[in-house]
Amino acid sequence: LFAGECEFIFGAQKLGQLPPQTLPEIAFAGRSNVGKSSLVNALTGRRTLARASSEPGRTRQLNFFNLANRLMLVDMPGYGYARVARSVKEDWQDMMFDYLRGRPVLRRVVVLLDARIELKAHDKEVMELLDRAAVSFQVVLTKCDDVAPTKLARKQAEVEAEIRTHPAAYPHLSLTSSQTGLGIEALRADLAEFAQP
Numbered sequence: 360l361f362a363g364e365c366e367f368i369f370g371a372q373k374l375g376q377l378p379p380q381t382l383p384e385i386a387f388a389g390r391s392n393v394g395k396s397s398l399v400n401a402l403t404g405r406r407t408l409a410r411a412s413s414e415p416g417r418t419r420q421l422n423f424f425n426l427a428n429r430l431m432l433v434d435m436p437g438y439g440y441a442r443v444a445r446s447v448k449e450d451w452q453d454m455m456f457d458y459l460r461g462r463p464v465l466r467r468v469v470v471l472l473d474a475r476i477e478l479k480a481h482d483k484e485v486m487e488l489l490d491r492a493a494v495s496f497q498v499v500l501t502k503c504d505d506v507a508p509t510k511l512a513r514k515q516a517e518v519e520a521e522i523r524t525h526p527a528a529y530p531h532l533s534l535t536s537s538q539t540g541l542g543i544e545a546l547r548a549d550l551a552e553f554a555q556p
């Protein structure tokens with residue numbers, strides 16, 4: 360599935376522009392700069408499919424990637440500290456939240472948390488929104504290559520405790536690095552479950 364064809368099909372800036380719901384969808388959500396676009400690239404084995412950047416606020420629309428006509432990956436704009444006007448940020452956020460709440464083909468949301476950074480109120484809000492909307496989500500720690508093992512273990516325990524408080528969360532926490540490939544194959548296997556035969 361992930362080794363096969365993968366095609367960028369669409370970037371939506373407004374909810375009215377979303378593509379038709381023909382395939383099951385997996386969306387990637389998380390703070391600006393957490394590594395969403397990099398993770399989409401690592402999963403699909405394409406270095407430049409989704410545009411990644413060290414500058415927060417890189418992804419500015421909902422980008423849809425069709426995997427072999429069996430599954431749609433959706434790279435979302437980040438929430439948090441994108442250096443754009445507040446009104447623009449609020450527009451993105453409204454669109455993101457509306458998309459997450461109201462998309463019947465959305466089968467799972469991958470919520471990314473930076474292994475090096477504290478869990479923020481914004482992250483909890485997104486997980487609570489998914490609980491309320493009863494949208495299944497799974498949490499992934501990103502940039503695990505850049506954290507010392509003891510610190511990573513502490514972070515893992517902290518996030519696992521948080522996950523247990525969310526009814527819509529998949530219980531397993533994935534430790535990943537888009538740079539070293541840590542956890543990528545296992546995450547592919549989790550997500551392949553949602554693909555159309």
Ligand code: GTP
Nearest residue numbers: 392393394395396397411412413416417418437537
């Ligand atoms: P926005 O689109 O702005 O919301 O950001 P994003 O979440 O898509 O992040 P992006 O993938 O663009 O990556 C942000 C920065 O983090 C880039 O400089 C990446 O090189 C870096 N990065 C991403 N994944 C990893 C990783 O696994 N390890 C390390 N060390 N850095 C990473």
Ligand code: MG
Nearest residue numbers: 395396417418
């Ligand atoms: Mg991005």
